[in-house]
Amino acid sequence: MIFLQAFLHSIKLPRKKAIFKLNRIGMDVTVIYMFILLLLVSIPSLIDQLTATGSMSANLNNLFLLIYFFMFYYLPMTIIVFLVLSVIAYIATLVAKGMRRKLHFAILWKMCAYTTTIPFILYTVIALVFPVSDVFLLLSLIYTIVLMVMIISVYPKRKVRR
Secondary structure, three states: OHHHHHHHHHHOOOOHHHHHHHHOOOHHHHHHHHHHHHHHHOHHHHHHHHHOOOOHHHHOOHHHHHHHHHHHHHHHHHHHHHHHHHHHHHHHHHHHHHOOEOOOHHHHHHHHHHHOHHHHHHHHHHHHHOOOOOHHHHHHHHHHHHHHHHHHHHOOEOOOOO
16 A cells, blocks of 8 residues: 555655655665566566567576566666666755755655656556667656756755854
8 A cells, every 4th residue: 555655646746745745655665666666667578578489588488587587687677776766866965955955865865766656657658569769768867857856946945053
């Protein structure tokens, strides 16, 4: 149930209410949410590998093909996505300091993870029908960064101590 709520609130970003609801969700739920979302994103590639007839994967047993897919596609993709999310969250901490917002890396990482919901779902739907260009990755990155700036601006400024 918490994953459904996280999904519904992440679609409503950058609304203030959605931001603060997602902020209350634990980091463990966010990480598992990302694993599930990345599993969903990898479905079009898995289908391509399972239905390929002219490649070496066509000769593999389906169990070995699933193991191969998990080791050489899902795990590296997950590692790369988590690293990119961390880099974007670090950049967002610099932006938050520049905008004089009191936000920590963990909060920004969590928000960054939830901003990827729409691009990932969109990618999955499009990739099931058409081949997706690498330009989509760039557009998704720009979308995530712009949404992060909008989320940072929702938080109140630091109070100046005199």
